[in-house]
Amino acid sequence: MAEQKATNVYWHDGEVSRADRNRLLGQKGATIWFTGLSGSGKSTVAVALEKVLAERGHLAYRLDGDNIRLGINKNLGFSAEDRTENIRRIGEIAKLFVDTGVLALSSFVSPYRADRDMVRKLHEDAGMEFIEVYVNVPLAEAEKRDPKGLYKKARAGEIKNFTGIDDPYEAPDNPELILHSHQMSLAEEVDALLTLLEERGILGAGIPVAEAV
Amino acid sequence: MAEQKATNVYWHDGEVSRADRNRLLGQKGATIWFTGLSGSGKSTVAVALEKVLAERGHLAYRLDGDNIRLGINKNLGFSAEDRTENIRRIGEIAKLFVDTGVLALSSFVSPYRADRDMVRKLHEDAGMEFIEVYVNVPLAEAEKRDPKGLYKKARAGEIKNFTGIDDPYEAPDNPELILHSHQMSLAEEVDALLTLLEERGILGAGIPVAEAV
Numbered sequence: 001m002a003e004q005k006a007t008n009v010y011w012h013d014g015e016v017s018r019a020d021r022n023r024l025l026g027q028k029g030a031t032i033w034f035t036g037l038s039g040s041g042k043s044t045v046a047v048a049l050e051k052v053l054a055e056r057g058h059l060a061y062r063l064d065g066d067n068i069r070l071g072i073n074k075n076l077g078f079s080a081e082d083r084t085e086n087i088r089r090i091g092e093i094a095k096l097f098v099d100t101g102v103l104a105l106s107s108f109v110s111p112y113r114a115d116r117d118m119v120r121k122l123h124e125d126a127g128m129e130f131i132e133v134y135v136n137v138p139l140a141e142a143e144k145r146d147p148k149g150l151y152k153k154a155r156a157g158e159i160k161n162f163t164g165i166d167d168p169y170e171a172p173d174n175p176e177l178i179l180h181s182h183q184m185s186l187a188e189e190v191d192a193l194l195t196l197l198e199e200r201g202i203l204g205a206g207i208p209v210a211e212a213v
Numbered sequence: 214m215a216e217q218k219a220t221n222v223y224w225h226d227g228e229v230s231r232a233d234r235n236r237l238l239g240q241k242g243a244t245i246w247f248t249g250l251s252g253s254g255k256s257t258v259a260v261a262l263e264k265v266l267a268e269r270g271h272l273a274y275r276l277d278g279d280n281i282r283l284g285i286n287k288n289l290g291f292s293a294e295d296r297t298e299n300i301r302r303i304g305e306i307a308k309l310f311v312d313t314g315v316l317a318l319s320s321f322v323s324p325y326r327a328d329r330d331m332v333r334k335l336h337e338d339a340g341m342e343f344i345e346v347y348v349n350v351p352l353a354e355a356e357k358r359d360p361k362g363l364y365k366k367a368r369a370g371e372i373k374n375f376t377g378i379d380d381p382y383e384a385p386d387n388p389e390l391i392l393h394s395h396q397m398s399l400a401e402e403v404d405a406l407l408t409l410l411e412e413r414g415i416l417g418a419g420i421p422v423a424e425a426v
Contacts, residue, residue, distance in 0.1 A: 015260055016267045024272060024420055047228055054229045059237060059272075061313040072305035075298075085288075092285035093306060100274040102313060207237055207420050 021101035026204040027058050029098035031091075031123060032193070035110045035172065036135030037164050038150055039142035041181035045135065045189045046105045052190055053103060057206030060103035063090055068108075078161060084115050091119030098128045103202070111163045113170040129202060133193070134175040137182045139164050234314035239417040240271050242311035244304075244336060245406070248323045248385065249348030250377050251363055252355035254394035258348065258402045259318045265403055266316060270419030273316035276303055281321075291374060297328050304332030311341045316415070324376045326383040342415060346406070347388040350395045352377050 022028050032049075034042040046062050053060045069076075073089055076082040087110055097104035110116050116132060123130035142164065143151040154162035161167040177196055179189045197203050235241050245262075247255040259275050266273045282289075286302055289295040300323055310317035323329050329345060336343035355377065356364040367375035374380040390409055392402045410416050 016263050016273075020267060021272065021274075024267065024270065024422070050229050054233060054237065057237065059234065059313070060229075061234075061309070063309075067309060067312070071308065072302055089285055089302075093309065095284065096274070096276075096280060096306065097309075097313070099280070100272070100310070100313075100315060102315075209237065 018099050018101070021099075022204075025059055025101045026206040027101065027103065028129065028202045028204070029101040029103065030129035030131060030197070030200075030202045031094040031098055031104045031106060031119075032131045032133060032197075033094070033110070033116065033119065034105070034107045034133045034135055035116060035175075037137065037139060037142040037169055038109055038162075039145045039147055040135040040137045041179075041189075042107045042109075042135045045179060045181065045186065045193070046107045048186050048190050049193050050105060052194065055209070056203070057209040058103060058203060059101070059207070060105055061097060062105045062107060063094065063097075064107045068093075083112070084118075087112075087115040087119060091122050094119070095122055095126060095128060098123065099126075103197075109163050109169070111167065111169045113172065116172065129200065131177070131196065131200070132172055132175040133177045133179060134172045135179050135181055136171070137180065141182045231312050231314070234312075235417075238272055238314045239419045240314065240316065241342065241415045241417070242314040242316065243342035243344060243410070243413075243415045244307040244311055244317045244319060244332075245344045245346060245410075246307070246323070246329065246332065247318070247320045247346045247348055248329060248388075250350065250352060250355040250382055251322055251375075252358045252360055253348040253350045254392075254402075255320045255322075255348045258392060258394065258399065258406070259320045261399050261403050262406050263318060265407065268422070269416070270422040271316060271416060272314070272420070273318055274310060275318045275320060276307060276310075277320045281306075296325070297331075300325075300328040300332060304335050307332070308335055308339060308341060311336065312339075316410075322376050322382070324380065324382045326385065329385065342413065344390070344409065344413070345385055345388040346390045346392060347385045348392050348394055349384070350393065354395045 034046055036042050043064060050060045050062055068090055073086050076086050090106060094104040094106055120130045146152060150159060153159045154165040163169050177192060181189060247259055249255050256277060263273045263275055281303060286299050289299050303319060303321065307317040307319055333343045359365060363372060366372045367378040376382050390405060394402060
């Protein structure tokens with residue numbers, strides 16, 4: 001071994017822990033798992049929540065179709081097996097974020113109860129926070145919104161196995177929160193989420209924010 | 214829509230961006246990709262770097278066999294195809310961390326040049342920092358250390374396709390940094406890494422740290 005030349009480098013024994021990272025960030029890592037029909041408003045409320053969290057110095061990251069289906073899960077299709085593997089991988093990635101201290105905002109239809117419960121168990125077995133948020137609107141409302149024109153295609157038979165049309169949506173039995181997005185304003189939805197996160201001790205002081213980000 | 218009832222909730226248009234998260238954390242997300250033989254000291258230096266970064270208020274997260282092979286990649290073995298898929302998924306996860314603003318410290322043998330170059334391209338195509346660190350020790354030295362007893366098993370034929378014994382290690386052509394861990398102290402290695410990260414503008418002020426974490 002060479003002699004000690006480097007200066008200004010110090011460390012003590014032990015690895016940086018999850019608790020250390022939570023302390024650094026002023027928050028407790030957690031997965032907030034939005035589930036609901038296509039068009040129910042999952043992404044809309046996730047985007048709004050992320051914004052308010054950032055303004056308060058909290059680090060969140062949204063997992064959604066754009067960064068998952070086009071990235072790590074690009075080799076998965078929509079068979080039952082692939083759908084389950086899709087959700088499993090998202091759950092494992094969310095766990096890594098929680099371990100880092102980040103608030104993972106997951107926004108996928110995730111229609112099957114067994115898949116969501118698998119992800120919940122992955123978290124709970126690791127002592128991690130998992131908050132299931134059911135964005136609940138009537139199918140007729142989601143179909144009326146149809147922001148991506150997917151219901152129209154499903155009704156025309158151009159998309160098969162579309163959740164709500166010819167594939168089931170299994171509503172959560174016991175979610176941590178239900179958002180009736182057709183009866184609430186976006187501000188009310190975000191407020192309900194913040195209240196829940198505060199009640200569960202997830203939001204500490206955050207990172208000092210010099211100016212609005 | 215219901216009337217506005219919630220208070221204390223404000224946001225403005227636009228989503229929280231990668232730049233916003235970097236600003237919040239006082240750093241620029243980046244992947245530091247350690248590659249080298251088993252026993253070369255990849256994890257040792259990653260752990261030491263992580264510690265110094267945390268003391269300076271920087272958020273890093275180590276991706277290694279413990280949290281990847283036992284988690285998201287538990288359904289992958291060691292065939293050539295699975296090894297490539299293993300590295301691809303790790304690369305995609307690292308990208309998500311970089312997008313979050315985190316310093317992803319990836320510590321895998323990752324013996325094939327084509328796999329590492331694929332991950333580099335994934336990052337560069339997304340305008341993300343990718344820093345390849347070749348932890349370079351002679352095979353004889355790595356085998357002498359043999360911290361997990363794997364070389365012994367490979368020599369005895371109990372492990373097949375072991376890198377350095379009966380499977381090749383393809384050294385990087387042009388890594389951002391080479392660490393000769395058999396000739397450098399750990400402090401020197403960490404110092405070389407910090408210097409590189411500072412030169413590349415990755416380390417900003419970090420998060421204010423009230424006390425050592």
